[in-house]
Amino acid sequence: MxxxxxxxxxxxxxxxxxxxxxxxxxxxxxxxxxxxxxxxxxxxxxxxxxxxxxxxYGKPEFGLDTTEIAERPVEVQERIVWSKPFCNVVHFKRDLPSGHAPDPKILLVAPMSGHYATLLRGTVERLLPEAEVYITDWIDARMVPLSEGRFDLDDYIDYIIEMLHDLGPDVHVMAVCQPSVPVLAAIAVMEQRGDRQVPLTMTLMGGPIDTRINPTGVNELAQTKPIEWFENNVIMAVPWPLPGFGRPVYPxxxxxxxxxxxxxxxxxxxxxxxxxxxxxxxxxxxxxxxxxxxxxxxxxDMTAEFYLQTVQAVFIDHALPKGELMHRGQPVDTTAIRNVALLTVEGERDDISGLGQTQAAQTICPNIPQEMRAHYVQDTVGHYGVFNGSRFRKQIAPRILDFVRTQAAARTGSASSGPKLASVAGGKSA
Structure with missing residues (x-):
């Protein structure tokens, strides 16, 4: 009511x-x-x-009609290239000048944690001059009819796998905050299956991989309440006459x-x-x-089943770092990841995903070769500054793009281009 x-x-x-x-x-x-x-x-x-x-407040627009490449303005068009009931993948197609060398193809996985994908507008804007950018545009659950079925953590992982299959094996995936867990799980599932469509790299940014490390207020709330408390206090049915009438959601x-x-x-x-x-x-x-x-x-709104499973698995059970996360009844084994390079990025003052929570991915993926992994901590920034703002534009994004190019070049044997990691100051690399 x-x-x-x-x-x-x-x-x-x-x-x-x-x-x-x-x-x-x-x-x-x-x-x-x-x-x-x-x-x-x-x-x-x-x-x-x-x-x-x-x-x-309705869903904002990205409003990214142009970008700048080689100091010249280039038109950008938004195109939906993949679609399911709970998510679209939007491609920011650039009108590239003739002879322009191919740029890295990046799938940017936006959080499904309350805000729309436009929260990453600044992230997309910074990447556009140097990458072919795709982004997950999650659908408001109250706008999805009940006839479309449920959407839970297993479905989220399946969506990621389908997106990666659709975009091809030359893609690089970036997960910002919440999707770090399902993205890492999706890649582990693909590696366990021997899937050749795994991405070249994965970049996890400010994500709650292991919330036992430096727990924040958000983490502590989940630890002090049983899952039944969340179900009884924050889950409600979408009212009539909205399209999702009757769907249980976290509003x-x-x-x-x-x-x-x-x-x-x-x-x-x-x-x-x-x-x-x-x-x-x-x-x-x-x-x-x-x-x-x-x-x-x-x-x-988020579907109730996805929200409750995420709270239980990520914040209460710590299932992924403990090796207990299940997908479709099968265990998710992150030690199976061998062919996907890993970059983890954290903010020194992150009050949502505490320092060290994202770096935990490095520990639970021990079979990624050393030359295919890197960790970076940006000083003086909080959670939002990990993926937006001046420090992201000037210090974090160049490192991500260099990591992406370097790893892609290592697979093809071509020379890497772009700024080197060591050329960007202002943080701590490992």
């Missing part, structure tokens, strides 16, 4: 939001003398804050409330500052606030 009450409240507020927006526009109209007074600006600012904090608005309460004081200060920027006429600062929260407040 709580989900229904949320939907009812949102609908009931719709007329108030419309009225607030109308009065705000009137209060800002330069032909209105009141708009030039402090009281008028304060009213317009307050009404915008009200409208933005009560609206539903996006509940996930968002969890995100917000972790840093509630920071969000309250940000909205206070937003109000003051509007009153003062500081348009640039106000626009930065809008851009951030348009993305941050856009959330999606």
């Amino acid at each position: 709580f989900y229904q009450f949320y939907e009812f409240t949102h609908a009931a507020l719709a007329p108030w939001r419309a009225a607030a927006d109308s009065v705000r526009l009137a209060s800002k109209n330069p032909l209105n003398p009141y708009s030039h007074t402090p009281a008028g600006r304060a009213m317009a600012a307050g009404l915008e804050v009200f409208e933005r904090t009560t609206r539903r 996006g608005f509940l996930q968002l409330s969890g995100f917000m309460t972790m840093n509630l004081d920071r969000h309250m200060i940000a909205h206070k500052d937003f109000f003051l920027h509007l009153v003062d006429g500081d348009g640039d600062s106000a626009e930065k606030h809008r851009d951030f929260y348009d993305e941050y407040l856009a959330v999606m």
Whole structure:
């Protein structure tokens, strides 16, 4: 009933939001003398804050229409190249100049943890000049009819395997945060089967491979509650008339409330500052606030079975590092991985996946040759900084791209191109 009450409240507020927006526009109209007074600006600012904090934020656009290659602008088109009920794979197809040498093909696996794949817009933008980028665009579970069936951790692993088969053996896979576990499991399953379509490399970034190491607040919550608590308190049925009516989900608005309460004081200060920027006429600062929260407040539902299995396997049982994770009734053996190069990347100040949790992949994949593995810790960055921001653009991304090129060159015997790992300062390599 709580989900229904949320939907009812949102609908009931719709007329108030419309009225607030109308009065705000009137209060800002330069032909209105009141708009030039402090009281008028304060009213317009307050009404915008009200409208933005009560609206539903839809899925954002990537908006990456161009990139720059060899200091020249190049058009980019989004194309869906693989599709299943719970996920599309989007290819950012570049209009490359004639004679341009092939770039590495990278499958970027976005988190299915509440936010849309557009959270990795900055990641995609940085990779585009030097790579052929594909990204998993997960579907909001409340928009998937019950007739499409369930989606659990086994299905997630199968999706990854199917994507890799579709893209071919020359692909490089990058997993950001949550998908590090199912991506590593998928590659282990493929190696156990002797699958020749395994990717050339896998890069795991800020992922909870072993949450026993440096546990964070997120990890500790899972340890203090039985799985029945999560099932009884956060799982709800999608209400009518949404397409997924009746599907049990972990609702996006509940996930968002969890995100917000972790840093509630920071969000309250940000909205206070937003109000003051509007009153003062500081348009640039106000626009930065809008851009951030348009993305941050856009959330999606997750299927109950996927969420509960992930909590149980990853955060309570630590199944993957203990060698106890199962896929379709068969054990997942990470020691079978021999042919896929491994790069792990962590942030020194990560408060979601603690330092060392991702590096654990190096330990549980002992049969990857030493020359096919690397680990990097970026200093002074938190979880978000592992895959976005200036440090990612200038220090982390060049290392990933160099690792990808170097490993691809080692397989083909061709010379590697691009910046070398040692040429990028600001972190710690191992």
